[in-house]
C-alpha cells in the first residue's frame with residue numbers, strides 16, 4: 001500500500017493513475033477501522049480499479065472538544081488492517097496539511113443540517129461537508145463509499161454533491177453488525193461490558209419495529225420503541241424518529257421510503273443506529 005501524508009504527492013500519484021484510465025474508488029474515514037470500514041473498502045475494490053482510503057480525524061466536525069480528544073487513533077493497526085485488506089493507497093494527512101489557520105466554510109444544505117443529528121451536534125455537518133469537499137477535491141474519485149450507519153451524513157454529502165455539481169458517484173453501504181446486533185462503530189471501544197449489553201437495546205428495538213412495521217400506526221410504534229429504549233438502564237434517549245428516507249421529515253401513510261433513526265447516550269458514549277423500514 002502506498003501511504004501519502006501530503007496533498008501534493010498524493011495528487012501527483014493519482015494523476016498518473018487517472019491518465020492510465022484507472023477508475024478511482026474512495027473510502028474516507030476517521031480511522032479506528034473496523035469490519036464496517038473494510039466492507040466499504042471491499043465495495044470500492046469491487047467497482048473500481050484503484051481504492052484509496054483516507055484516515056483523518058477532522059477537528060471541524062467535532063462539536064465537543066472532549067470527543068475529539070478521546071477519539072481513538074490506532075494508526076499502526078489501521079495500516080495493518082488496510083494492508084491485509086489489499087487497499088492500494090492511504091491518505092493520512094496532519095491537520096495543518098488540510099487546514100490553513102482560521103479557515104471559514106459555510107455551505108447551505110438547508111434543513112438537513114438542523115434536523116435529528118444536527119439538533120444534537122450543531123455545526124457537525126458543516127465540518128463534514130468542509131472536509132469531504134476538500135478530500136473529494138484532492139482525490140477526485142469516480143466513486144465514494146459511505147456507511148448507512150451515518151444515514152443523515154450520506155444525505156448531507158449527497159446534497160453537497162448535487163449543489164456543487166461534483167463529478168462523483170456516491171454509494172451507501174449496509175450497516176455491519178456484531179454477532180449480537182450492535183452496529184459496528186469506532187466508538188464501541190469506549191463501552192464497558194455492562195454498557196455494551198445495554199446498548200443492544202438499539203438493534204433490538206429497531207428489529208422489533210421492522211417486524212411490526214405498518215404504515216397505518218407509525219405514531220404508536222414510534223412511541224412503543226421509545227418506551228423500550230427508555231426502559232433500558234443506563235441508556236439516555238436523544239431521539240427516535242420514523243422519517244421519510246429522503247427529507248427526514250416525519251413519515252406518514254403516504255411516505256414512500258421510510259427509515260427509523262435513533263441516537264442515545266450510553267454512559268459517556270454517544271451511539272447512533274438506524275434501519276430501513278420501507279425502501
Ligand code: PAF
Nearest residue numbers: 028029030058128131150
Ligand atoms: O463518517 C466519517 O467517518 C466522517 O464523518 C468522514 C465522512 C470521514 C468525514 O470526516
